[in-house]
Amino acid sequence: MKGMRASQSMTFPAFQRAALRGLAALMMLLATSVRSNFVFDDDPFQPVTQDETVAVGGVVTLTCSVKENDNSSLQWSNTAQQTLYFGEKRALRDNRIQLVKSTATELIITISEVQLSDDGEYTCSIFTMPVRTARATVTVLGVPGKPVITGFEDAVQDGGKVTLTCTSSGSKPPAKLHWYRDQEEIQGRPDVVESNPDEPTYTVTSELTLTVTRNDNNALIACAVDHPSIANGDKRTEQPLSVLFSPSVSIQPESDLPREGEKFFLQCVGNGNPEPTAFVWRRKDGELPPMAKVDDAFLRFESLNKSDNGVYECQADNGIGTGEVTHTLLVQDPTAMSPSSGVDHAVIGGVVAVIVFIMLCLLIVLGRYLIRHKGTTHSHTTLIRHKEIPRCLSHTRTDLIRHKEISHTHTHTHTYLGRLEGL
Numbered sequence: 001m002k003g004m005r006a007s008q009s010m011t012f013p014a015f016q017r018a019a020l021r022g023l024a025a026l027m028m029l030l031a032t033s034v035r036s037n038f039v040f041d042d043d044p045f046q047p048v049t050q051d052e053t054v055a056v057g058g059v060v061t062l063t064c065s066v067k068e069n070d071n072s073s074l075q076w077s078n079t080a081q082q083t084l085y086f087g088e089k090r091a092l093r094d095n096r097i098q099l100v101k102s103t104a105t106e107l108i109i110t111i112s113e114v115q116l117s118d119d120g121e122y123t124c125s126i127f128t129m130p131v132r133t134a135r136a137t138v139t140v141l142g143v144p145g146k147p148v149i150t151g152f153e154d155a156v157q158d159g160g161k162v163t164l165t166c167t168s169s170g171s172k173p174p175a176k177l178h179w180y181r182d183q184e185e186i187q188g189r190p191d192v193v194e195s196n197p198d199e200p201t202y203t204v205t206s207e208l209t210l211t212v213t214r215n216d217n218n219a220l221i222a223c224a225v226d227h228p229s230i231a232n233g234d235k236r237t238e239q240p241l242s243v244l245f246s247p248s249v250s251i252q253p254e255s256d257l258p259r260e261g262e263k264f265f266l267q268c269v270g271n272g273n274p275e276p277t278a279f280v281w282r283r284k285d286g287e288l289p290p291m292a293k294v295d296d297a298f299l300r301f302e303s304l305n306k307s308d309n310g311v312y313e314c315q316a317d318n319g320i321g322t323g324e325v326t327h328t329l330l331v332q333d334p335t336a337m338s339p340s341s342g343v344d345h346a347v348i349g350g351v352v353a354v355i356v357f358i359m360l361c362l363l364i365v366l367g368r369y370l371i372r373h374k375g376t377t378h379s380h381t382t383l384i385r386h387k388e389i390p391r392c393l394s395h396t397r398t399d400l401i402r403h404k405e406i407s408h409t410h411t412h413t414h415t416y417l418g419r420l421e422g423l
Contacts, residue, residue, distance in 0.1 A: 045066055045072075047064050047066050048064070049062070049064050049122075049136035051137040051138070052138050054140060055140070055143050055230075056114060056116060057114065057143070058114050059110055059113075060111050061110050062076060062110070062122055064076060064107045064136075065105055065106045066105050068105070073087040074124060075107070077122065077124075077125065078092070079118075079121055084097050084122075085099055097109060107124065116172065116201070120138060122137075141172060142170050142173075142199075142229070143170060143171070143227070144171035144227050147166045147168040147223045149166050149223050149238075151165045152239055156241070156242070158246075161209060162212060163208070163209045164207070164209075164210075165207050165208075166188075166206045168204050168225050168235070170196070170201050171202050171225075172200055172202060173202070175225045175226060176227070177206040177226070179206070180220075180222040180224065181221055181222075189208070192204070192206070206223070208221070218240055219241045220238045220239070220241075221241060222238045242273065246272055246318065246321025247271055247321070247323040249271075249315075249316045249324060250325055251266050251267065251268055251269070253327065253329075257336065258329065258330070261334055262303070262334075263304075264301045265298050266314075268298070268325075273320075274320070276316035276318040279296055281294050282314075284326065289307065291303060291305070292308070304331045309329055312328075313325070314326075314327075
């Protein structure tokens with residue numbers, strides 16, 4: 001028992017001394033190492049770095065600098081504490097890592113073709129007494145893939161629903177997905193984020209459910225990715241919609257003035273998806289005229305007759321539904337003119353008449369002036385001019401008022417010109 005106690009008493013002091021020595025060494029290490037999170041502004045030997053963010057495949061630049069140096073070397077180490085560069089000397093055989101600048105106060109290196117594994121803290125050290133270090137965090141962004149839209153395979157009927165799913169993989173941090181309809185943003189369901197196995201990236205999914213109408217036919221539904229590693233709109237996928245709907249129908253006449261004896265046709269125009277392929281022509285008040293011929297979307301008249309007057313109906317069918325419309329046909333006399341043509345001729349005739357009348361007035365005034373000019377004084381000539389010109393202008397205004405009342409027909413215009421010749 002005494003021997004055992006003696007052994008224990010000798011072992012404990014030895015263990016205690018070892019523990020004290022370890023603690024002292026730890027305290028010395030802490031005292032001789034100045035970390036980047038304890039930076040003293042007045043320490044000219046303290047390295048200075050900055051954090052960097054880079055996308056996968058890009059280039060990151062790491063810069064370490066000090067204000068002063070006592071001939072100690074600067075060193076960059078990676079996240080695994082492997083030395084990359086010690087001064088101007090390469091320490092790690094990685095051709096992606098290149099030296100940019102090495103001086104007594106600055107060490108700059110670049111890492112190209114950045115990978116996700118390059119993410120983490122990099123350390124810059126200067127081997128002074130004590131050793132000083134600074135850390136720079138490199139954040140590597142995982143670039144999201146182009147979004148893929150699924151869920152739309154066949155055309156949807158008017159009033160139906162369609163659910164689209166947008167998926168983008170490879171983002172870090174998780175990307176955000178946005179839905180658009182013809183450049184206008186619309187709201188989908190909240191994004192679902194899933195982490196990818198074997199790599200620190202994410203797959204993001206979003207769903208959009210729409211109740212479609214005929215106005216959505218050929219509309220572009222787009223899914224766009226929002227992520228700090230890409231510019232807005234760089235990753236975008238569009239999906240055109242196809243909506244089936246019954247046709248809307250209109251009838252277009254060959255001309256607005258169908259004349260008796262002329263050829264003429266009515267065209268039935270249908271707008272639907274799909275386009276209508278079957279057309280049926282009817283006459284509201286009876287059978288189609290014997291001289292009218294149905295030619296698919298056209299109703300053709302070889303020679304119009306007043307008996308062709310009536311209301312005609314066209315029905316278009318595209319397999320989804322039908323559409324109907326009517327048109328009233330009113331056959332005019334062979335000599336009938338369009339209202340706009342008659343008005344144009346009346347206006348032209350009136351303008352010509354006014355111009356001729358004004359010229360006659362001017363000739364009359366000028367002739368009287370020349371006749372009376374001989375043997376008269378200047379004041380008398382001025383008086384004649386003052387009397388004759390207002391009288392002519394008065395006649396002009398009166399005739400203009402009269403012409404306004406009769407300018408709608410050619411007969412009145414000729415009568416008016418005859419009156420002017422009498423003057």
